[in-house]
Amino acid sequence: MLLVEDEPTIAGRRRGRRVAGDGAAALAAVASDRPDLVVLDVMLPGISGLEVMRRLREDGTTNGVAILLLTARSEEADRVGGLQLGADDYVVKPFSPAELIARVDAVLRRTGRAAGPERALAFENLHIDIVGHRVTRDGEEISLTQREFDLLLFLARHPGQVFSRDQLMEAVWQYSFYTDTATVTVHVRRLRSKLERDPASPRWLQTVWGVGYRFQP
Numbered sequence: 011m012l013l014v015e016d017e018p019t020i021a022g023r024r025r026g027r028r029v030a031g032d033g034a035a036a037l038a039a040v041a042s043d044r045p046d047l048v049v050l051d052v053m054l055p056g057i058s059g060l061e062v063m064r065r066l067r068e069d070g071t072t073n074g075v076a077i078l079l080l081t082a083r084s085e086e087a088d089r090v091g092g093l094q095l096g097a098d099d100y101v102v103k104p105f106s107p108a109e110l111i112a113r114v115d116a117v118l119r120r121t122g123r124a125a126g127p128e129r130a131l132a133f134e135n136l137h138i139d140i141v142g143h144r145v146t147r148d149g150e151e152i153s154l155t156q157r158e159f160d161l162l163l164f165l166a167r168h169p170g171q172v173f174s175r176d177q178l179m180e181a182v183w184q185y186s187f188y189t190d191t192a193t194v195t196v197h198v199r200r201l202r203s204k205l206e207r208d209p210a211s212p213r214w215l216q217t218v219w220g221v222g223y224r225f226q227p
């Protein structure tokens with residue numbers, strides 16, 4: 011998810027997230043990061059939010075991205091115009107974090123981006139049933155919390171790739187507002203204790219010292 015917002019009160023509380031402060035930065039960030047969703051403020055310095063959206067919709071490589079507009083209460087014309095231009099939804103300022111999260115989730119569900127096309131991943135004796143949210147090792151189910159499952163799935167979808175705690179926080183905790191990287195450390199530890207035969211010498215969830223973690227396929 012990419013947040014495009016020039017107001018520091020909104021942009022600032024989205025710690026650990028990709029934030030672009032103006033339209034040009036937003037277009038560059040979408041091109042390079044390929045987010046699944048852009049939360050786009052209408053009133054931006056330079057290129058307006060609606061113009062950013064028009065360009066994203068016209069560009070064949072980005073016209074599938076989900077777009078959630080942020081508008082002020084007085085900007086009804088922008089909301090209507092935004093929906094006509096292809097916004098998936100809008101949120102009126104001021105909004106609570108919970109409201110934004112709910113709208114983001116709804117847009118991702120509706121646009122079908124909440125679940126990837128693949129149904130399962132298998133690595134030797136480890137099986138991750140993505141659709142059923144089940145993980146088994148040697149056929150025996152391992153009980154994981156939703157967040158542990160999300161973390162495992164994210165790492166397993168990028169086998170061998172190292173991610174920093176900040177990157178994992180961004181990728182796995184993307185819609186919660188108040189997490190820090192210690193949360194990632196705790197979840198990796200818990201995941202190891204459930205997943206690994208020897209958590210002190212992990213087969214799957216490996217630490218890359220000074221960098222972060224990777225899933226060893």
Ligand code: CA
Pocket residue numbers: 015016017051052053054
């Ligand atoms: Ca603004």
